[in-house]
Amino acid sequence: MTTRVARVGSLVLGGGNPVVVQTMTNTDTRDVSATLAQIKSCAALGAEIVRVAVPDRAAALALKEIAAESPVPVVADVHFQASLAVESLKNGAKGARINPGNIGGPEKIRSVAEAAGKAGAVLRVGVNMGSLDKEMLAKYGRTPRAMAESALKEVGLVLETGFSNLKVSLKASSVQDTVAAARLFHELSDIPQHLGVTEAGDLIAGVAKSAVALGVLLNEGIGDTVRVSLTGPPEDEVLAAYAILRAAGKRMRGVEFISCPTCGRCEIDLLALLKEVEGRISDIKEPIKVAVMGCRVNGPGEAADADLGIAGGKNKGTLFVKGKKIKDLPYSALAAELERRAREVARETRLEAEKTRE
């Protein structure tokens, strides 16, 4: 079924809106400048909601300045203490992630819901396989069914207060459990879902697990907002999220790089060239496709669906546009010329999009 919408400040998600990309800071929230710097660098890469840990009162207080300066809505991550959620919401958080089952009973839930209502904020009901509702755990064991039923029960606890601006997350470290739980909840409720695999591991394992889970679910029309959890910088989480959404055909934002796995035919340091090009044009927001290929013979043809690209070779390289070779250039001038042309293509894409909108 189509989910209902939820509002995170002025951001609307669910109900068929574009899938929203989230991440979470790993700074000490009380360190306002470090936290803000990380929020801003993630927002520049496309993060649309950023969550911060609020383990104590000082962190909730720091939110005042953080939320005021943040270019995107900030959500407070709170465990056990309803008062920290209330304080965060008063200080500008546009959402709080809570576990209604462990926050201290109906009165506490009501106090958080009231604060969220006043703030125009969302509440995320977060259920993890590691923190299941005791009744559901006893009834269903450590299973996806127990996760979905826990989420439904805890959503019910909030709805009883009359507050309904909600989203839920059902996270497990197992991909198969995550997928099964999300499907079950999707059958049971129209509350929008935040998708993610928790404790996913290092870069390779984390991206792989998240991409399989999100790929399968998004392909089935499940998922309104996503986070790719990685043990690493949150900026990587944002890049990975867009790579997954792009792969799933859900959102096209920024440069899609096409580059060949280097093989025995490759005569240049392709990874270094790719990194240089990425450094130059990763700030482009328009959805363009740029190829960086190792081989002047096969590269242009193999990357014919790229908007433009370069293919390296001994001493010189080739610039190509839509598979057609445009000119040869000395190796040292290749990346700069690609950047110039990519910005042109991005500008045309932007103008085209603006024209369509008018």
Added chain:
Amino acid sequence: MTTRVARVGSLVLGGGNPVVVQTMTNTDTRDVSATLAQIKSCAALGAEIVRVAVPDRAAALALKEIAAESPVPVVADVHFQASLAVESLKNGAKGARINPGNIGGPEKIRSVAEAAGKAGAVLRVGVNMGSLDKEMLAKYGRTPRAMAESALKEVGLVLETGFSNLKVSLKASSVQDTVAAARLFHELSDIPQHLGVTEAGDLIAGVAKSAVALGVLLNEGIGDTVRVSLTGPPEDEVLAAYAILRAAGKRMRGVEFISCPTCGRCEIDLLALLKEVEGRISDIKEPIKVAVMGCRVNGPGEAADADLGIAGGKNKGTLFVKGKKIKDLPYSALAAELERRAREVARETRLEAEKTRE
């Protein structure tokens, strides 16, 4: 439909056998010792077939020593020149990847098929979106349909020779095209499929694209062998392939690491600790689940489905088994104790598996 089997030397794939993991060297194939070193390090991580580029006769000759010393079947990657495929197969390659449409006509195809037959080798018919059959390109455009029909036509060219030990690959740099082409071919033919997204990009984009494509296809029962193409070391391709297969519930091999995204509550350098643990136990082949968590309070519970794990904290850490805290240890002794216990668990897992097999 269930695919038929194909034989790569003594390795059997297709027909419901476990999905086989491949990679490709990026060394100069003529450099025998560098190529062999890379093959061995990939094989140690679980690569079961390794492809090498054969761009000239010297590379085909080098295969003699490479194939003899390689712990896994070696496949020659050949473009245009049938004679290089024949030479490679004579020199010990257990497979050749060719594009029958551009290798020089029926006689050339017959010569390659004969050499493959004598060698007990497989032929991979490789179709890329960038190298479509001209007739199919004219008829269907640059579409997944054109890829599937090209593959079917080129498979037919080989089958006409009487040789049928085949697999196919249909690769595009677009995930959606890759998925659509694989589905179409799967409806048309029972030839086993090698899955991969070509020119997938850097680590994050490459793993994300491959995982979405393979996740969706494997979930539908499509795919007999896989490669994760990355612009980077082939060892990463192998690690990523297993991470994807594990996430898709297809193959469990080696350590699955569970680790939390560091948040504002984390008091240790979790990424460094994770890397140390990975360095110590990544060689373990048995499918065990090891958690490396940042927080002694929530870590053990959140990672309760891990076989064992450690959770860091200021100065000391905690060792836990199946969610239960076993003991506290000074931070410096944590990784070593985890390694010792992980090897014990791996050993028990191995003995258990051997017992079941008897």
